[in-house]
Amino acid sequence: MRSQSRPQSVVAQLTNGVLLATTLISVAVTLQASVSAEGFQRRGDVDFRSNNGEVSITSDFPGGRMNQCTQISGDTFAITIAPESDPINDSAWYAFRVQAEEERTIRILLHYVGGSHRYEPKISRDGETWQSATHLISGASNSGQDVELRIPVDTKPLWIAGQELLSTDEISQWSNQLTALPYVSKKRIGRSVQGRPVEQLTITQSENPDYVYLIARQHPPEVTGAIGMVQFVDTLAGESNLAKQFRKRFAALVVPTVNPDGVHQGHWRCNANGVDLNRDWSHFTQPETRAVREQLLECRRAGNNRLCLFVDFHSTYDDVFYIPAYNARIFPAGFTKQWFASIQDRFPGYNVSVDDNHNAHRSTSKAWVDRTLGVTAVTYEFGDETDRDMIKQVASGAAEEMMRLLLALPAKNAEIANQSTEPAPSPIQSDIILVSGVSDGEEVILR
Numbered sequence: 001m002r003s004q005s006r007p008q009s010v011v012a013q014l015t016n017g018v019l020l021a022t023t024l025i026s027v028a029v030t031l032q033a034s035v036s037a038e039g040f041q042r043r044g045d046v047d048f049r050s051n052n053g054e055v056s057i058t059s060d061f062p063g064g065r066m067n068q069c070t071q072i073s074g075d076t077f078a079i080t081i082a083p084e085s086d087p088i089n090d091s092a093w094y095a096f097r098v099q100a101e102e103e104r105t106i107r108i109l110l111h112y113v114g115g116s117h118r119y120e121p122k123i124s125r126d127g128e129t130w131q132s133a134t135h136l137i138s139g140a141s142n143s144g145q146d147v148e149l150r151i152p153v154d155t156k157p158l159w160i161a162g163q164e165l166l167s168t169d170e171i172s173q174w175s176n177q178l179t180a181l182p183y184v185s186k187k188r189i190g191r192s193v194q195g196r197p198v199e200q201l202t203i204t205q206s207e208n209p210d211y212v213y214l215i216a217r218q219h220p221p222e223v224t225g226a227i228g229m230v231q232f233v234d235t236l237a238g239e240s241n242l243a244k245q246f247r248k249r250f251a252a253l254v255v256p257t258v259n260p261d262g263v264h265q266g267h268w269r270c271n272a273n274g275v276d277l278n279r280d281w282s283h284f285t286q287p288e289t290r291a292v293r294e295q296l297l298e299c300r301r302a303g304n305n306r307l308c309l310f311v312d313f314h315s316t317y318d319d320v321f322y323i324p325a326y327n328a329r330i331f332p333a334g335f336t337k338q339w340f341a342s343i344q345d346r347f348p349g350y351n352v353s354v355d356d357n358h359n360a361h362r363s364t365s366k367a368w369v370d371r372t373l374g375v376t377a378v379t380y381e382f383g384d385e386t387d388r389d390m391i392k393q394v395a396s397g398a399a400e401e402m403m404r405l406l407l408a409l410p411a412k413n414a415e416i417a418n419q420s421t422e423p424a425p426s427p428i429q430s431d432i433i434l435v436s437g438v439s440d441g442e443e444v445i446l447r
C-alpha cells in the first residue's frame with residue numbers, strides 16, 4: 001500500500017532549523033510592533049514607492065494582496081499580508097508587482113498576520129505566464145509567519161504571487177471562447193455581494209438531458225482547483241467521440257467562479273461579506289450560494305430529468321477526493337467507487353486518494369447535495385503545488401472516465417420501464433478499498 005504525506009514546504013524546512021536568519025528575526029519583531037502600533041488596512045490593494053522613488057511595489061490589480069509596505073532600509077522592504085477577516089482558514093494569499101528603475105536585488109520581508117506561509121512563490125513577467133520561484137525564499141522564522149525573499153528586479157514589471165493569477169476576467173474570456181461552440185451557452189444566474197455576475201455555462205446537445213453540475217472557486221486562492229476544472233470542462237466540450245456521445249444525453253452545467261468578489265479582491269477564503277461560502281450551505285445567507293442552490297433545485301424540478309453528479313473543485317495540500325460517507329440511497333449507486341477505480345487504472349503511477357469523512361458535519365456544498373438532493377457529490381481537490389501538467393492530464397482523464405461511466409447508466413426510459421423487475425445497478429468490478437473514519441488532513445489511499 002502506498003502512502004502519501006503532506007510535502008514539507010521550503011519554508012517548513014527553513015523554519016525547522018536548516019536556515020534561520022537572525023537579521024530576519026529582529027526585523028520581524030520590529031515589524032510586528034509597527035503593525036500593531038500603526039495598523040494596516042484589511043483591503044489588499046496598496047501602492048508603494050521607495051524613498052528615492054526607484055522601487056515601486058503595488059498590489060492594486062485584480063487578485064492583488066499586500067496590506068502594508070514599508071521601507072526598512074535601502075533595498076529592504078517589509079510587506080504585511082493579512083486576511084480579509086479574522087480568524088480564517090490558513091490559506092495566506094499574497095500577490096504584488098515590483099518594478100525598479102535599474103537592475104538590483106531587493107530583500108522583501110513578508111510578515112503574515114492571522115496565518116503563515118503556505119503557497120510557494122510564483123513569478124510572471126506579463127501577469128499571464130507563470131513559473132514556480134521557490135528559489136526566491138532565503139529565510140523563514142516564527143513557524144512560517146515571517147519569510148524572507150530575495151528578488152532580482154529591473155525596469156520590467158515582475159508579478160510575485162502565491163499561485164498563478166487566474167482572474168475573473170481570464171475565466172470569462174475562457175468561457176466566452178467556449179460559447180463560440182454551438183452547444184455551449186452562458187447565462188448569469190445571480191450577482192455577488194458587490195454586484196459581479198455569477199455565471200453558468202451549459203454544455204449539451206440534448207433537448208432533454210440528464211445533468212452533471214460542476215462548480216469552482218468558492219475559495220479564491222484555490223487556483224489549482226480552477227485549473228483542474230477548466231481542463232475537465234474543456235474535455236466535456238471537446239471533439240472526442242466520447243464527449244459527443246456524452247453531450248447527446250447529458251448537460252454539464254458549470255459555475256466556474258462562485259466567489260468573483262473574493263477572487264477579484266485577493267481574499268484568502270471568503271466573499272465580500274467575510275463569509276466562507278463553503279460553510280454557507282445550510283442557511284444560505286449569501287447571494288452566491290443562493291444563486292447556485294436555485295440552479296441545482298431547478299435541475300430537480302426539470303420534469304423527468306435527473307441530476308447525476310455534483311463536483312466542487314478546490315485545492316489543498318495534496319490531490320484528494322472528499323466524498324460523503326457511503327449512503328445506499330444515493331444516486332447513481334456505487335458511482336464514486338467505480339469512478340475513482342477507473343481513474344486509478346488509467347494512471348497507475350498516480351495516487352488516487354479518497355477521504356469520506358472530511359468536514360462531514362459542516363455546511364459544505366457536497367454535504368448539502370448529498371443530504372438534500374440524494375445525488376452523488378464530490379469535492380475534487382488538487383494539490384497546491386501539484387505539477388500543472390499532471391493536473392491537466394488527470395483532470396482530463398477523470399472527465400473521460402466520468403463520461404464513460406455515466407453513459408453506461410441505464411437510460412431514463414429504460415430505468416422507468418424496468419423499475420419493478422430489475423435490481424438497482426451496482427456493477428462494481430474493482431477491488432478498491434475505501435477506509436472510513438479518518439480525521440481531517442489524513443488521506444485514505446485506494447489500492
Ligand SMILES: [Zn+2]
Pocket residue numbers: 219222278314315
Ligand atoms: Zn476550498
